Structure formats: C-alpha cells, structure tokens
Amino acid sequence: MAAGSTLGRWIVRSGVLPLSRRPPAWGRAARQPPGLPLAPARAFSNNKILVELDESSGVATMKFKSPPVNSLSLDFLTEFCISLEKLENNRACRGVIFTSAIPKIFSSGLDITEMCGKSTEHYAEFWRAVQEMWLRLYGCNMVTIAAVNGSSPAGGCLIALSCDYRIMVDNPKFNIGLNEAQLGIVAPFWFKDTFVNVVGQRIAERSLQLGALHPAPEALKLGLVDELVPEEKLQEKAAAVMAQWLALPDHARQITKSMMRKTVLDRLISHREEDIQHFISFTSKESIQKSLRMYMEMLRKKKSG
C-alpha cells in the first residue's frame, strides 16, 4: 500500500485532474436518456434565440435576439426551454453561455403583454412557462454562464442569478436587480430564494425591498455578479471561465450542484400549483390590470410620438 496516499494529496500533486485521465463512465452518467430522437445539433434557431454549439469544446451559446428588449414572452420562454432541453440531451454539449444579441439589454424580464387583458388560462400557461424556465435553468446539469452584456432587470436578472457564474460588461449604465417592488409587485418566493443564495439574506432584504437596480460596479461589490470585463473581452472571458469549469468531471460537479440547489428547487416544485393560482389571482385584479394598461398606453404614445 502506498503510505500517505490521500484523496487530497492526489490533487495537490496533480493539479486539476486532466480530462484524459477521467474514467469515461463519470463524464455523462447523470444525463437522462434522450427519449425523443435528437435533432442534428450544431446550430438550431427559431425566432427568438440563436443557439450555436461548438462540438470541439462542448460549449453552446444561447443568444437572445428578441427585439426590442428580449422580453420573456410565452414564445420566448417556450423556445428557451426547448433549446435548453435539446442541449441537455445532446451528449456533445457540456456547457452553455447565455448572452444577448441586442445592444445594451440582456433581457428586460417578463413580457407585460402576456399579463394584460388575457384569459385565466393564458395567465396560468404563461406562469407555468416562467416556472419551467427557472426549474430547467437553476437545475441544469450543464455548466451555465451568464455573459451579461446589457441591463438585466427582474426576470432578466433571474436568468443571470440561475447560472453557475455571472460575468457582466463593465459599464455603469448597465444595471441588474430584482426591481419588482418598484412596480408595486412582489418578486415570487423562488426569485427571492435564488437571490438570497447568491448575495445572502441581508443584501437581499434591502435590495428586494427597494426594488434596486444595481449598476455593474455595485453589482460586483454586492456579489450579484462574479466579475466585470470590458465589452470586447466578454465572450473570450466567458469561454475561459467555461473551460475552467469543464476541466472538472461532469458527474461529481452535477451532484454537487444539485446538493447545493435542491432545497430551493424543491420548494417551488412542491408549491407549483399554489404559485400559479397566486399569480392568476394577483394578475386578474382590476387594479393591476388598469395599471398595466396605463403603462402600455404610455409606451405606445412614446413610440408614436
């Protein structure tokens, strides 16, 4: 027996475990069987999200391109979930970078038009899609990196918070936060849980009550994003960080991630229908509908003015 052969020493001596020495069985074991026949990967696009997969690195990029502000409409959310599922089921893909093809905006969050003047059934369908997006992203087996190249309020912030790592463009004009309280509405408990898991209870308590949008440098200071880079370095940096995460054996990293996030994921899973009912009854209130109509009217005038 080799004396002093400890788990820890192995790593101390060898540095990051080289991929070539990884037992092949560890790499992808946690993947669910694909089930459905897979589309031939590489690049599939629909309307609102452009997906590019580099098979040599195993890294996909999902680029939001839904003008003017990458709002999270039912169509966007559906496409997001389908795209993510396809990548999860593609054994050539191990990590995803999320970024925007729209200048200055990462994503502006939930689409108000889905919440205004529609049927109860529509509200339920919409909210279920919002939940689905988060459940898939926060629980994603692949490495997920947000390359935040623009402002990212509300639901846009939620997407960034749900990734494993957040890199933001170093521009104080770009801001990020769960600003729901400023609108007189309340971030759902699972938005809050995700926020707390990133910045801790105290910062969350203050930021959520103020509905604060934090300029990039402040977001870094609060831990809301992990680092800032000049815009022209963003994709390069995201690729470098991704390579660092992909140097780890997938299986152990996936189980570790699941262990860290399970409590918060389970909380929504076990209250999902309640959460939908809550959204419907809130959205259906005449006072809320009136306020949303006024806001959309204001936008329309601004546009034509």
Added chain:
Amino acid sequence: MAAGSTLGRWIVRSGVLPLSRRPPAWGRAARQPPGLPLAPARAFSNNKILVELDESSGVATMKFKSPPVNSLSLDFLTEFCISLEKLENNRACRGVIFTSAIPKIFSSGLDITEMCGKSTEHYAEFWRAVQEMWLRLYGCNMVTIAAVNGSSPAGGCLIALSCDYRIMVDNPKFNIGLNEAQLGIVAPFWFKDTFVNVVGQRIAERSLQLGALHPAPEALKLGLVDELVPEEKLQEKAAAVMAQWLALPDHARQITKSMMRKTVLDRLISHREEDIQHFISFTSKESIQKSLRMYMEMLRKKKSG
C-alpha cells in the same frame, strides 16, 4: 400591443416610480383597520419615549429618553409597543426613525432590576414584553431606521438589528453587539436569528460566542450597521435614507419584508410560551440571582462613592 413592454423596462426607463403615479389602492392596503379610535397624532409622549410625527413626510421619530442609559424596563417596553402600535394605526405615518435623547447611549439593553428579586409572574410579564417589542418591530409594516447615536449593547443592539436600516455615529467609542455571553448568559434564539439575518452565520457564530461589542468602524466592516456618519449629520442622513425607502409603494415593500422575515418571526411565535418558561427558570436560579445582586450592589457603591 406595445412590443417590448416588460416589467423591467418600465423601471429602467422611468427610474423610481414617482409617488404621484402610484395607484392609491396600493399605498396602504396592508394596514389593519385601526380598530380603536385614534389619538390626535402629531406628538404624544409619556415618560420614556418622545414621539414626533412629521405629517408632511409621513415620518415619525421615536426618541429614547429614559436616563441614565435607556434601559429596557417593563415600563419602557410597554411604552415602546404602544407608541409603535399608534404609529402603525395612523395612516399619516409610513416610517419611523429610532434614536436616543441620551448622550453616548442608544440603549443599554434589558433592565436588570426587572430580573432580580421579583416574582415568577413578574419575570413572565417582563419577558413577554421583550418578545412583544421584537415581534412588533421586526415585523413592522412601516419603514424602520435605527439612527444609532451611542453605544448599543445586548437588547439595544437587538432594536437596531430589527430595523430595516442602521446608521451609526462614526465614533469608535460607541460600540454595538450582542454581548450576553460575557455575562455568562446566552442570547435567546430569536436574538441570534435576527443577528444571523444581518451578518450571516460565520460572523454571528464568532461574535456571539465572544459576546463581542464592536466599535462603530468594526460594526460597519462586519455589516452590523449599514453606514457611519458624523454625529451632526445623523438625523439628516436618516431622513434622506427614509425618503429613499418611502419612494417605494408601501404594499409591495411590506409583503417583500414579510417574505424575508417570516421564517424567523414564526419561530418565536410558535415557541413563545416555551421561551418564557425558559427565561423564568433561568432567571430564578439562585446562582443567577446572586450574581445579579452582586452586580447591582457594586453599581450602588460606585454611585454613592
């Protein structure tokens, strides 16, 4: 439909939602019906706390003036709860600033004379009042700001920790902390929970075990207070921070606050009688009584000496 009309964008474009555009229904909806006929507000005082309400801004100030050290006696606590309840029930009041009228001391914490040589019934009544003070303050619907203009040990620290925001005078002679362990006693679990919610588990673990009192600059570094200002700027700063918090619609802010604090509040609510029994049995111990008597004797001699 206005394309790109998202919740987030509304805010990005409009900055903080102007109060004038707030639907009136949102503003005060969470308030309980007053129930009792309201005293004509403005200024009501009793013995130990001076309450001033500025109806134009909706901001009240509660000034502790119970010499020599604003100790939390049963009378003080009762007056505190009544004053806070009156403000909660007054629709003209949306926020409260807590500060001291006694130089160098914010509050020195629980009054030992209430814990020494009294009946079991008295201990129960006193502890129930301490609990009541915290339940009302930590769960307060109004915006609460601690303007800490002096030292703030033990129960004094608890008052500050229970507010939404803490501003402390930038004087290293003023300190703050839950120093119970130094007395050979243990901070109740809900003191601990409140502390952890502000500074996190690790800092709390160390600070509570050491019964540490942190000078103002250290308190800032640990996150125990949010900012330091020169003494002459304290009230002005508190008013400015209050205005920032009051720019938000009350209803959404209140529900957000409740969402953040509910777990910790519920823990005491569901163990309240146990916690009182625990306090009585601890306080009634002869060893504790003896130690408290010795301490009071020492203070008396110092005074007459």
Added chain:
Amino acid sequence: MAAGSTLGRWIVRSGVLPLSRRPPAWGRAARQPPGLPLAPARAFSNNKILVELDESSGVATMKFKSPPVNSLSLDFLTEFCISLEKLENNRACRGVIFTSAIPKIFSSGLDITEMCGKSTEHYAEFWRAVQEMWLRLYGCNMVTIAAVNGSSPAGGCLIALSCDYRIMVDNPKFNIGLNEAQLGIVAPFWFKDTFVNVVGQRIAERSLQLGALHPAPEALKLGLVDELVPEEKLQEKAAAVMAQWLALPDHARQITKSMMRKTVLDRLISHREEDIQHFISFTSKESIQKSLRMYMEMLRKKKSG
C-alpha cells in the same frame, strides 16, 4: 434599586468579565460526567498525534505527526477521537489547538488505502470513524483553534472548518479547500453544511463545484480562514486568540456554540446510517475501485522511480 443597571452596561463598564468574578458553577457545568477513570493528563501520545496540555492555561495542543502527509486513516481517526474525549473529560482543559508536526502539510485528508480493496465492514467502520471525528470536533465544548501550518485539502480542510477559529500560515504555497469534485467524487452533505456555515452559500456553491484549493491569501479573502500570520508567529498567535476566547465564561459560550451548530450536527446524527450506506455503495463500485487502484499504482511508481 440601581437605576440604569442593565445587562449591557455591566459589560460596557467592566470590559470583559474577569475570570475571578465568574461564579464557579458556570465554568464547567456543561461537561458530561467523566464516566471512565481518567488517564493522568499532561501529555499522552500514541502513534499519530502528540497531545500536550498546559494545565496553567488550560490549553492543549494536538499535533498531527503521521508521516508523510497526516492522512486520516482509521488509526489516526480513532486516536483523534480518543484524544479529544480525554481532553473533554479533563477538567483542567478548556481549549485545544490543532496543528501539524509535519512540514508543509496540515492534513491531506482521508486515507485512500482505507477505501481500496477492503471489505464492506471495513468501509463502514472507516466511515463511521470519519463521522465520529467530525461530530466530536464540530460539537466540541472546548474552544477549538486550527493553526494551519501547511496545505489542508479535503478532510484536512474539514478539520479546520470545524474549529471555532482558523489561523493559517501566510504562505501562498499552502492551500485549503474541499477539492473532492476534482477527483470525481462528491463532498458529503455534512462537509458541505460545515463549509456553508463558514463561507456562505454562494462561495460554497462555486468552490465545491470547482473542487477548488485556495492559496492562503485567497482563503483569507473568502473567509475560509480568519487570519494569516508568518509561520514563526503561528503558535504565539494561536495562544493569544485562545486566551481571548477563554476569557469568556465556558458555560454561556458552550450553549451559544451549540445553538449555532445544532441544526447542522442534527442533520448528520439523524441520517448517520444512511450516510454510511451511501459511502459503502459508492466506494464498492468497480469503477471507483479501479480508479483508486490506478492512482495508488501511480504513487508507488513515483516513489520507487
């Protein structure tokens, strides 16, 4: 009655409560009755850990001296638990400093030879010993300080994390972390809980997924250790910090510590057998055994080469 005699003021005025005024009943009340006859203390050693007790200060030092890398073998763990129990039962001992007698290594973590080619019963016995070590150390009534004078990966890091305070030698070549994920294995949930209690959820999520080993300066920045000192100052600094902690009455400090750590301790206590079964079934996998054999073979060749 002395007006203004508050708990807090007592401390503000008197500084740290002098030990001489501590009621003798508080000092050691929480200790379990020794039960077994005590060995005559001072210094007892076996093979792998040297224990020195300074009866004048009440401080013991446990020095790991199991070459080459202080790996946590079944023998080491057993000796660790017995030594700690003896000290707990010795009324002359109030605090323990953990350090290494091996240059450059604090402890390299679990001994792989205990996990390779052995019986199911052996795996169970080994894992129970790992659990026992943590349960005793994390729940230890005495003040525990890690004087980390070398690298401290995996199980070595767990020992440091379980202490009340961590001082590390200021040498960027020494690193510390739970690097299990780099080996394709997953840190047990109670390693994770201990880590989160020290650095918080976000830092833990990233560090554990990356299986990161942090050089001393980075470990300080993350809060993984509390301070860095030059190697020649380490023991002196550990003694000074210990004196600060021992200035507090034991009983209150012990109950406070237990209040802070109980949730996490209870989680393992109530899932202990499950956790052992989990370890056995993981370790017994042919793929894991093969990988461990390859690693040990590599070490053997390196040694003879």
